[in-house]
Amino acid sequence: MKNYLKYLAVLSLGIVSCEPEFEQSVKDGDFYNMGSADFSNYVALGNSLTAGFADNALYIESQTYSYPNIVAQQFSFAGGGEFTQPLMADNLGGMIIAENIQLQTRLVLSVDENGNPAPKPLAGEPTTRMTDVLEGPFNNMGVPGALSFHLLAPNYGNPTGVLQGTANPYFVRFASSPEATILEDAMAQNPTFFSLWIGNNDVLGFATSGGVNPAAITPVPKFQGAYSAIVSGMLSTGAKGILINIPDVASTAFFTTVPVNPVPLDAQTAAALNANFAAYNEQILPGLVQAGAITAAEADLRKIQFSASESNYLTIHDQALTDISGILQGPPFNLDPQTAMLLGQLRQTKDDDLIVLTASSFIGTTVNGNPMLINGVSVPLSDQYVLTTAEQELIATATTAYNDIILGLAETNGLAFLDANAMLDELASTGISYDAGIMTSEFATGGAFSLDGIHLTPRGYAYVANQIILEINQTYGSKVPTVNIGNYRTIAVSNNVE
Numbered sequence: 001m002k003n004y005l006k007y008l009a010v011l012s013l014g015i016v017s018c019e020p021e022f023e024q025s026v027k028d029g030d031f032y033n034m035g036s037a038d039f040s041n042y043v044a045l046g047n048s049l050t051a052g053f054a055d056n057a058l059y060i061e062s063q064t065y066s067y068p069n070i071v072a073q074q075f076s077f078a079g080g081g082e083f084t085q086p087l088m089a090d091n092l093g094g095m096i097i098a099e100n101i102q103l104q105t106r107l108v109l110s111v112d113e114n115g116n117p118a119p120k121p122l123a124g125e126p127t128t129r130m131t132d133v134l135e136g137p138f139n140n141m142g143v144p145g146a147l148s149f150h151l152l153a154p155n156y157g158n159p160t161g162v163l164q165g166t167a168n169p170y171f172v173r174f175a176s177s178p179e180a181t182i183l184e185d186a187m188a189q190n191p192t193f194f195s196l197w198i199g200n201n202d203v204l205g206f207a208t209s210g211g212v213n214p215a216a217i218t219p220v221p222k223f224q225g226a227y228s229a230i231v232s233g234m235l236s237t238g239a240k241g242i243l244i245n246i247p248d249v250a251s252t253a254f255f256t257t258v259p260v261n262p263v264p265l266d267a268q269t270a271a272a273l274n275a276n277f278a279a280y281n282e283q284i285l286p287g288l289v290q291a292g293a294i295t296a297a298e299a300d301l302r303k304i305q306f307s308a309s310e311s312n313y314l315t316i317h318d319q320a321l322t323d324i325s326g327i328l329q330g331p332p333f334n335l336d337p338q339t340a341m342l343l344g345q346l347r348q349t350k351d352d353d354l355i356v357l358t359a360s361s362f363i364g365t366t367v368n369g370n371p372m373l374i375n376g377v378s379v380p381l382s383d384q385y386v387l388t389t390a391e392q393e394l395i396a397t398a399t400t401a402y403n404d405i406i407l408g409l410a411e412t413n414g415l416a417f418l419d420a421n422a423m424l425d426e427l428a429s430t431g432i433s434y435d436a437g438i439m440t441s442e443f444a445t446g447g448a449f450s451l452d453g454i455h456l457t458p459r460g461y462a463y464v465a466n467q468i469i470l471e472i473n474q475t476y477g478s479k480v481p482t483v484n485i486g487n488y489r490t491i492a493v494s495n496n497v498e
Contacts, residue, residue, distance in 0.1 A: 032078040035478030037240050039080035043139050043191035044068035045151060045182065045230065046198050046244075048455060050142025051170070052085075055119075055492070056452035057093025057106035058144055058170065065458035068140050068195060070465035070483060075193075078480050085140040086174035094126030097162060097169055102126055107451040108494040109444065117444070118361075119451040120497035130169040131159060136176060141186045143171045147201045147218060149226040151182040183233050194234045194241035195468065197420070199223065199402050200249065203395050204454070207249045210356060210384040211391030212319075220401045227402075231409050242416035242472055245403040247424035250392055254357045254453030256428065257443040260349035262363065263312035263377055270306040273378060277304040280343060284333055294322050302347045306377075313348040314355070314363065315380040320390050321345040346380050352389050357443070357453040359385040416475035418467055432463065436486030439463065447490045458488040 044050050051058055052066025063069065063085050072083030088095075093106030103126070110120040143150070145168055150156055153166075157175025161167030172178075176185050186194070202218035209216070234241060249255070265273070285299040294302075298321065306312050325344025328335045335343070349355070359381060367373035375381060387395075403421060410417035424441075426432060427448055431440035439460070440446035443453060448460040456464065462485040469480050 032479050032481065034078050035473070035476040037472065037476040037478050038192035039075035039078060039478075039480075041081055041139075041189065041192045042068070042072055042075055042083060042194070043141060043186050043189055043234075043239075044071075044195045044197075045186055045234070046142045046196065047146045047201050048142065048144035049200060050195075050197050051140065051144050052142070052461065053144045054450040054452070054455045054457065054461075055093070055107040056104060056121075056450075056455075058095075059088050059091045059093040059106055061091050062093075062106075062458075063087055063140070065461050065488065066140060066142070067461045067465040067468065068142070070462055071195070071468055072139065074465070074469055074480050074483065078478060083139045084136075086134050086136065086138045086170075089128040089132070090126065092122055092124045092126055095128045095130055095169055096126055097130050101163075103169070105498075108492050108497065109451060110493070110495050110497045122494060123496050123498050128173075130162065130172050132173065134174045136174050137185060137189050138174050139189070141182055143168055143182060145170065145201065146182065146198065148198050148223050148230070149218070151198060151230050152226055154179050154181055156181060183230055187233050187237055190237055191234065191239045194239050195244065196230060196234070196241065197244035198230070199227065199246045199406070202402065203246070203398050204249050206391075207387060207395055208254065208356060208454070210382075211387050211394065212383050214394060217394060217398050220398065220405075223402055224405050227405055228409065231413065231415075235413060240415065240476065242418060242468060242475075243406050243410045244418045244420050244468070245406045246399050247420045248396065248399060249454075250354055250387065250395060251424050251428040251441065252454050253441050253443040253446070253449040255354040255387060256441060257357050257453060258355040258360050258363070259311075260351060260353050260355060261311040261313045263306075263314060264310040265306055265308060265312050267308035270308045270312070273306045276378065280304065284328065284343070287332065288324060288327065291327075293324060293327055298322060304346070304348055312377075313350075314376045315346060315348055315378070316353070316376075316386045317345050317380045317382050318347050318386070318388060319345055319383050320388060321347060342380060349386070350389075352392075354387040354392065355381075356385055356387065414475075416471045418471045420464070420467075423464075423467060434463070434485050436484075439485075444491055451491055457490045459485050459490050462488040 050068060052063040054062040069083060072080055095103040105122045107119040108122050109117055111117045155161055156167055157171040157180060158167045158178035159172045162169050202223055206216040281303050285302060288294045289296050289299045304315060323344050325340040328340035328343055329337055363376040365375050367379055373379050407417060428441040431438045439448045441448055448456060450457050462483050466482040469482050472478055473480055
């Protein structure tokens with residue numbers, strides 16, 4: 001059987017090769033000013049978004065286009081000082097953690113010999129080594145992978161804890177000591193101004209894994225304690241700043257690219273599949289309802305039906321359903337254990353489910369080369385590939401609670417505040433207009449999201465930088481110029497891939 005995934009046509013990439021223009025037309029030093037803020041020593045705290053992570057990696061170019069670096073360049077018009085970053089060793093991305101252990105190189109868009117575009121890792125060996133510790137301090141304190149409470153964690157930069165998961169290889173490279181915390185290193189610089197964008201990862205890990213483990217969501221009281229301590233620590237240095245809230249991770253390209261119904265079937269194949277599921281639909285499910293094992297409503301939800309069309313819904317494993325695998329192995333069904341397990345929590349996708357981007361290369365593949373066992377069709381996708389509505393609600397509830405905390409602290413302390421949640425929602429729903437066109441959340445073609453579907457392109461980061469500057473100007477009465485986001489590139493194309 002053929003691969004059933006409908007490949008995404010990548011058109012109108014909007015790739016811009018020119019260098020960004022930081023400087024505005026007005027150069028009079030008396031025109032720009034700090035207002036009531038002081039930009040002379042700006043420190044940015046956060047995770048991968050702050051570091052400039054893009055295309056599933058951190059690399060020199062992506063760090064150059066990080067939103068804090070763009071903001072700092074614009075601060076320089078109004079008295080801002082030097083802004084340093086813990087740069088990677090190359091533009092390849094990836095990192096050597098230990099012998100035979102390294103992080104993946106960055107993704108680029110590659111077109112194969114048949115003209116099919118797809119993200120592929122850039123070929124080559126990383127030259128960045130975790131153990132090559134840089135001498136700081138650094139103004140960009142963004143640490144990819146960090147959760148809110150990690151900014152307070154001692155030994156988060158200790159190389160001995162990386163393989164055990166208690167330390168972070170990116171922070172190892174620039175921590176002032178193995179025992180130091182991210183917050184301590186930020187405060188030690190006596191910043192005059194700071195930005196804080198942290199908390200995305202407190203729900204993101206749960207989301208990108210398909211909602212497998214609800215415990216991966218940071219409890220709200222833990223988040224509140226950590227976030228409050230970070231803000232208090234930065235304010236204790238006398239700094240002013242801006243807090244940025246958490247976008248709805250489900251609105252990113254990672255969750256909105258792969259449709260719930262990407263399976264094209266001809267009449268013969270659809271009929272064969274329906275015949276395979278006939279006993280399940282017509283005998284097993286009604287029998288389970290009669291036995292009281294499931295309700296009639298759940299039986300209807302679990303029915304599997306295909307048609308001769310281009311848009312058949314995927315089959316998935318939904319752990320929220322009643323697990324009937326044990327019942328199916330006994331009388332009266334007497335199915336073999338493997339079949340019973342496949343049918344135990346089976347249904348087809350609904351329009352409000354979300355399929356993760358990584359499923360795109362898995363849907364339509366076969367199990368052990370068996371042409372009758374097609375992942376996402378005759379074999380359900382495992383829960384790691386699907387974010388159900390119930391799982392989306394868990395994410396939304398946590399995100400709302402986190403954002404209430406962030407807004408409250410901004411208002412209480414007179415800090416600037418950027419509603420990134422609303423910003424990403426606008427990007428996903430209507431797109432965002434700028435001088436050169438419109439930027440949307442569409443994967444590869446929209447201009448905002450890099451090829452990992454979560455992190456931004458240089459153009460996306462430039463837009464975030466502009467919104468930060470506008471909020472700062474409004475809160476502190478400063479006059480800091482914005483940038484022309486059309487001068488920043490979107491995704492990169494290369495056939496030098498693995």
